[in-house]
Amino acid sequence: MPVTSVRSIKGDGWASVLLSSRRGLNKLGTGTLRPLLAELRSCLVPECRCLAIVGEGGSFAVGADLREIGGLTPTDARTFSDLGNGIFRLLERSASVVVAGIDGFCLGGGLDLALAADWRMASTRSVFGHPGADLGLITGFGGTQRLPRLIGQRRAARWLLSAERVPAGEAYREGFLQEICRPEQFEERLMSRIQRFAAMPAERIREVKLQLRHGSDRLEAGR
Amino acid sequence: MSKGEVRYEMSEGIGAITLSRPEKRNSLTQSMFAQLSDAVSQVESSDDVRVLVLSGQKGTGFCAGDDLGELVAMDAVQAREFLIMAQGICTRLESLPVPVLAAVEGFALGGGLELALSCDLILASQNARLGLPETNLGIIPGLGGCIRLPRRVGLGRAREMIFSGRIVDAQDAFAFGLVDAVLETDLFEDKVLEYARMLASKSPVSMALAKSTLNRGMDASLEAGLALEREAFAYCFTLPDAREGITAFLEKRKPVFRK
Numbered sequence: 150m151p152v153t154s155v156r157s158i159k160g161d162g163w164a165s166v167l168l169s170s171r172r173g174l175n176k177l178g179t180g181t182l183r184p185l186l187a188e189l190r191s192c193l194v195p196e197c198r199c200l201a202i203v204g205e206g207g208s209f210a211v212g213a214d215l216r217e218i219g220g221l222t223p224t225d226a227r228t229f230s231d232l233g234n235g236i237f238r239l240l241e242r243s244a245s246v247v248v249a250g251i252d253g254f255c256l257g258g259g260l261d262l263a264l265a266a267d268w269r270m271a272s273t274r275s276v277f278g279h280p281g282a283d284l285g286l287i288t289g290f291g292g293t294q295r296l297p298r299l300i301g302q303r304r305a306a307r308w309l310l311s312a313e314r315v316p317a318g319e320a321y322r323e324g325f326l327q328e329i330c331r332p333e334q335f336e337e338r339l340m341s342r343i344q345r346f347a348a349m350p351a352e353r354i355r356e357v358k359l360q361l362r363h364g365s366d367r368l369e370a371g372r
Numbered sequence: 373m374s375k376g377e378v379r380y381e382m383s384e385g386i387g388a389i390t391l392s393r394p395e396k397r398n399s400l401t402q403s404m405f406a407q408l409s410d411a412v413s414q415v416e417s418s419d420d421v422r423v424l425v426l427s428g429q430k431g432t433g434f435c436a437g438d439d440l441g442e443l444v445a446m447d448a449v450q451a452r453e454f455l456i457m458a459q460g461i462c463t464r465l466e467s468l469p470v471p472v473l474a475a476v477e478g479f480a481l482g483g484g485l486e487l488a489l490s491c492d493l494i495l496a497s498q499n500a501r502l503g504l505p506e507t508n509l510g511i512i513p514g515l516g517g518c519i520r521l522p523r524r525v526g527l528g529r530a531r532e533m534i535f536s537g538r539i540v541d542a543q544d545a546f547a548f549g550l551v552d553a554v555l556e557t558d559l560f561e562d563k564v565l566e567y568a569r570m571l572a573s574k575s576p577v578s579m580a581l582a583k584s585t586l587n588r589g590m591d592a593s594l595e596a597g598l599a600l601e602r603e604a605f606a607y608c609f610t611l612p613d614a615r616e617g618i619t620a621f622l623e624k625r626k627p628v629f630r631k
Contacts, residue, residue: 285613289605294597
């Protein structure tokens with residue numbers, strides 16, 4: 150079973166973590182999440198002002214590995230959920246602007262991963278969705294919490310209850326994506342976005358991220 | 373008078389509650405709330421319902437709000453009692469373990485829109501008109517409009533709709549996320565049924581847990597919400613739906629979820 154592999158490229162003030170797999174369907178199984186966590190930790194040094202996560206070969210990530218998921222006991226499921234949530238918490242609390250670069254399928258756990266980023270940009274050929282309702286599951290990686298906070302409860306309910314595939318244009322209009330571009334421009338636009346964030350002063354990034362995170366939950370506490 | 377103004381039917385896993393007081397655009401009397409309560413009780417006690425559709429009788433609009441004749445005769449104590457009863461019904465709709473669709477054709481105003489806001493999704497016909505005009509009457513929305521509308525469309529939009537009492541058409545409502553789909557007026561019933569059937573084919577476990585985790589999580593902090601989600605996710609693995617859903621996916625066939 151080919152595992153989705155994780156590697157990184159580091160530049161001046163930025164790092165890019167790349168997911169790739171033989172058939173292009175990047176899966177977030179335990180065998181990928183553990184090295185992903187290690188790679189992210191190594192990239193998230195204080196000088197890193199922008200961290201990008203990018204899926205190669207036609208998908209950002211298509212979700213969990215269902216062969217693995219199918220054998221989970223409830224206790225394993227909780228551990229698996231904690232592993233993912235640990236990664237997302239690390240991204241949210243980091244002092245870098247986290248960019249999800251999406252060119253292709255962004256489904257299930259892949260969508261949850263994108264939700265933990267600060268900036269989501271996608272090519273127009275990308276497709277989004279949460280197939281849990283067709284699998285007898287709900288997501289365990291935060292989608293039921295972060296999606297309604299991002300796009301509103303009603304839209305999130307539609308994405309999650311119907312398990313529909315949402316095209317990039319619609320995801321952009323509904324407020325899921327901050328940026329959308331044609332597939333042939335994708336790499337160039339992503340790189341220029343990364344470099345713009347990498348040029349920002351570190352203390353400003355830290356401050357804005359902190360305020361956004363605290364302010365979104367409680368108005369009084371956020372003031 | 374009274375009986376038969378709120379009808380409940382169930383077939384093929386799809387429950388349907390229909391408001392039927394055509395001469396008053398289905399505006400809600402206290403007696404209708406009592407009938408609505410009975411209908412919701414039937415859904416609560418049924419093992420077979422997988423989706424609930426709430427609509428007005430065909431061609432008469434969804435619901436024009438509370439019956440103003442009854443409302444104007446109330447004092448503060450009676451108004452409070454009325455709202456405790458009516459809000460309770462909205463909360464029960466929201467808490468049902470199955471997805472609830474509001475099928476809004478024509479007017480959904482005041483209490484009518486608030487009833488729709490207690491549903492998970494609002495499907496509107498092209499001729500739908502939605503609004504909370506209470507401020508034009510010297511009152512405010514009382515069935516949760518001030519609370520649920522901003523959760524759905526954001527505080528700014530909710531303020532604008534409630535202060536102005538403006539009635540918005542289906543396209544506008546769709547553009548800012550108040551309704552989830554705009555469907556052709558002529559084919560409305562069929563399209564709603566098609567959507568309901570699609571949801572009825574999903575895992576009832578996923579529906580119930582996604583719904584409660586979404587609703588409860590929005591009132592919690594992100595951390596508390598994530599803990600709710602993790603426990604609900606783990607709970608899926610004690611039930612047969614996950615086995616069926618994942619096996620079907622790996623075998624490249626459509627899953628069959630039973631209730």
